[in-house]
Amino acid sequence: MYSLALLTKSCLHTSARILKKAPQNMKGKRASDQRWIARQLNDPFVKAAHDQNYRCRSAFKLIEIDDKYKILKPGYSVIDCGAAPGAWSQVAVQRVNSAGANSEVPIGFVVGVDLLRLTPLDGAHFLSFSDVTDQSIQTQLQELLPSAQADVILSDMAPNASGFRELDHERLVTICLSVADLVERVLRPGGSLICKYWDGALAHHVQSRLASTFCEVRTVKPKSCRKESAEVYFLARFFKKNPKQIHF
Ligand SMILES: C[S@@+](CC[C@H](N)C(=O)[O-])C[C@H]1O[C@@H](n2cnc3c(N)ncnc32)[C@H](O)[C@@H]1O
Structure with a gap:
């Protein structure tokens, strides 16, 4: 078990780096899909879930x-x-x-x-x-x-x-x-x-x-x-x- 405060802090720290990432291969995708992908890429909780094997x-x-x-x-x-x-x-x-x-x-x-x-x-x-x-x-x-x-x-x-x-x-x-x-x-x-x-x-x-x-x-x-x-x-x-x- 771990503390959410620590986790949130580390997620935000990590996210500072991924925020600079621009979505790739967006050609042909609907605007709503493009917004969803960009949001996922920049979401520290998505990254943390991946790192900690949460679904x-x-x-x-x-x-x-x-x-x-x-x-x-x-x-x-x-x-x-x-x-x-x-x-x-x-x-x-x-x-x-x-x-x-x-x-x-x-x-x-x-x-x-x-x-x-x-x-x-x-x-x-x-x-x-x-x-x-x-x-x-x-x-x-x-x-x-x-x-x-x-x-x-x-x-x-x-x-x-x-x-x-x-x-x-x-x-x-x-x-x-x-x-x-x-x-x-x-x-x-x-x-x-x-x-x-x-x-x-x-x-x-x-x-x-x-x-x-x-x-x-x-x-x-x-x-x-x-x-x-x-x-x-x-x-x-x-x-x-x-x-x-x-x-x-
Ligand atoms: C936001 S997701 C849940 C995410 C989940 N708490 C997790 O952490 O993985 C909402 C889920 O509710 C389910 N759902 C909606 N209505 C339902 C119902 N009447 N009976 C069973 N599941 C239902 C949907 O199929 C969907 O998978």
Whole structure:
């Protein structure tokens, strides 16, 4: 494990050199593709993810949140919703010790689920081509969990962007409410949730649903989120005991 502050510092140091790099072979590419390539080339978190073998830069968002709030602990069971390509699962595997890398602490459990194909990862159990909003997938997740309960639920899910900000916001709110259903089914009392949303008019629906089942709900925007993005996370902690929970 390492500190995000040190990492960010070293990324920025490295980026000072790569910033001078101009994208090559851009002829024939659309302007939006050219902007994306230039942004990737100049992004210190993209470089750091590559250097540290994370599947994508989003790893640093979870690292930053977890370094501050200590959500993931050795021995914990974690559900990672919208796990592809798998960077959050990589972080979760390291922190809950689900690959058994550290023999001195308890071994945890990580299950990741995505609509897309997930490339296998040591220490994680993956459900590819699976929709978290589907009740039968939620049942499958619960059956996979040791003692049918999760200590932590992560959701970095996002629908494919339509280009219409309000529509995308509304679709993500619907997804977040499904995550709230999953929480009420499988999260253990005292457990935590990290759930991405895009800021907008309907976000308060998710916030009030979470506030009714958690003792504490706050919003966090890690430094590694792109500044221009509407992306924010709900961090909900201390799940209240739910009498409706079904146990197998
Ligand atoms: C931003 S990516 C997640 C990145 C991931 N946290 C990582 O670190 O590799 C969002 C993912 O959410 C998935 N997704 C969106 N809606 C979903 C749903 N209903 N069920 C499962 N996955 C979903 C998408 O397929 C996409 O792979």
